[in-house]
Amino acid sequence: MKKRQFLSTATTSILAALGTSAYAATTKSTTHSSGPVVLTIAGAIERSNRGPTDAVIDQMMHKQNVQFERAFTFDLAALEKLPQVTINPTLEYDSKPHQLRGPRLAAVLDMLGANKGAETQIVFHSVDGYMPQLSFSQLRQYGYILATHIDGQPMAIGGFGPIFAIYDADRIAEQAQKPLNQRFALCPWGLYCIEVVAKK
Secondary structure, X not given: OOOXXXXXXXXXXXXXXXXXXXXXXXXXXXXXXXXXXEEEEEXXXXXXXXOOOOOOXXXXXXXXXXXXXXXXXXXXXXHHHOOEEEEOOEEOOOOEEOOEEEEEHHHHHHHOOOOOOOOOEEEEEEOOOOXXXXXXXXXXHHOOEEEOEEOOEEOOOOOOOOEEEEXXXXXXXXXXXXXXXXXXXXXXXXXXXXXXXXXX
16 A cells, blocks of 8 residues: 555534434444444444454454454444445545545444544554554544445455545645645555554
């Protein structure tokens, strides 16, 4: 993955737009995954639907030293049931704008009761071992989405899939002026796990 520069943009919480009760009702169906899990969120969260990592079953996590006692898992259908956001950033790989769609990451973390401390860190884990991190406040400010689709098609493993954590770089003035290959250092594709790490 090319080195990429990450800059900020202000966003508002999707919870404010939808109302807490509406969002809670939307997410009741995500309690259990019925299809293959594409995203696991672990760490300092209040809600969970699975137990600890298994050194045999969770081979990728085991090899990338991801360990937790409990976590919340999503299949693709569960992510698609959440309120969706569409962005159209220009990607560095072909210098063309692409439509990316998925739920707002900050809203998903709010739903799970993630620790919102100023020093809480969000650590991304990609299938290739890429592991960028940023603060919870930065994540909310930058307006990340968990993109599951690109140009109307589900993201495949071997491409950008299963998840591309990304923001709309073209709409961030101070970021749009940077060279294209410096805009996305903290936007991992091939994302499969997120750790919420609260300072002890």
